[in-house]
Amino acid sequence: MMNNMENVIYGRNIEKKFKKFKLHIDELKVPKGFATALIGENGAGKSTLLNILTGVRVDYKGDIKYFDEQQALEQEGILDRIGYTGPNNFFLPHWTVSQVREICSILFDSFSKEKFDAFSKRLNIPEGSQGVRALSDGNRMKLTLATAFCRETDLLIMDEPASPLDPLMRDMLCQLIREYLSEGNGEKSVFFSTHNISDMENVTDYAIIMDDGSIVEQGFVEELKEKYILVKGEPEDSERASKYLIGMSKGKYGFEGMCLAKDMDKLAGIRVSFETPTLSQISIAVMKQHTGLFQG
Template sequence: MTELVIETSGLRKEFSSRRGRRVAVDRLDLAVPAGGVHGFLGPNGSGKTTTIRMLLGLARATAGEMRLFGEPVPARLPAVLDRIGAVVESPKFSPNFTGRQNLLLLSRSIGVPASRVDAAVETVGLTGRDRDRYKAYSLGMKQRLAIAATLLKEPELLILDEPTNGLDPAGIREIRETVRGLGESGVTVLLSSHILAEVQQVCTSATIIGQGRLLASGPVDELVGRSTAYRVGAPDAAAARRVLTEAGFEVGDGLVVETDTPAAVTQALGAAGIWLTELTPLRRDLESVFLELTAGTELGADR
């Protein structure tokens, strides 16, 4: 049985508002396996940040159970806190200190050896820029320094809440490479995001939520599913379309064929003397799955 680093069961969070009680998280069952990068996905306002805050003891659950490394939280949170790193809000660094000076100051305050600063800087790709002043850092560099700060205590679980918000494409790529490297090194990463194209490039598994409720969860390959659509290329596209239609295939625009048996496409065209130049599977991406599952959910400030 796969070890679970994060578990929630029936997790619920309600807030009081002028209109009465508002449900932010609704009976959420979350299961994050050990190792790799797990995407925690949902539209803005779907309850991602609220869930993370409850896991870290920053907000109180209305109902339900939570476990980190098998320990019930918040009751046993102090017992596992040293195994967890998190970037949930913008960290406070001294703008006139260098990145290295900020990390050295932090390492002393939490009682870890200064040698870990070098390892953290290298892991997030700031080697050579760690002696620049923090106020001269780009947004991407600031986010990488925030991740480096969490790595000083060598966490087994790293929780990142929308780490690419506000970043330009270069900054997004930097964070993506950092997160991928951490997942490959054995750290379990919970990556909260709504940028699906980025998530699919780094995540091994994912949970999709909407309006505080679980919509889907599992390995990314299973969520995306096996392809049943293929783009067909042939010297005479019109002739290929006619042959495939007569053979009973459903043929769409661009000579896209829906089938569970692509070999039958080759056989039908070959029998008619038409030789393929292309037979490419068209897989759904995670964004397509996400949009299907979250259609109609409200957008707004994340909860």
């Protein structure tokens, strides 16, 4: 699947240095026509990467192409095809909801006021005269989402869209993403970062896991679920199993950890049970393995 897929974003040698942090991605592939989740701990470089991809940050090294690896962001019309939502600093705080609507209609050619109104109603965004400053984090995110979804775009890049939303709205967000992808008939793509992996899992097709500025794992969710196996066992076997497990956690009543499917036979003779992991479990195990935290 990986070899034949078309990419909506393809990046090589992306580098960005901060004081103590370095983003370094040898190769970034975001498949076209799918929802891709960018997962990683705080400070892993997710927002930095998304800012680079949307042109909000330009001080980086590397080469990034969009839409079938043909076009750079600076080329005419490319930014128009990309919708972006960010968690902070997206609006001036003293703007009102209706001002955001008016400003968007100038900034983006494909912005539809009618669609915006429909989204506002659907997402239950407070009415026009309400100041952005007075909105709750959740409502501000809903407003941000409305500005992106009511445009004609081919790629949506969203930084932590689910975090400030309540469970009901997270479900609505998944629904919106599904509708967006199905409208596109394989031409539209979504790339979002998230810490709420469980909530977003049912809409995630492809996952990229980052740690300390690099991509440490990526693949289609179904492939990752075949690559990793969740292993559970009794406390007395934890010592023997630990050699083959990543992201292992031990408790009074047993242990569990992630094992590579190809290493399963190494666990022969140990009393363990196998389960198909969720994306959330895979992500946590991979992050634990790379951060070196929570060992033992």
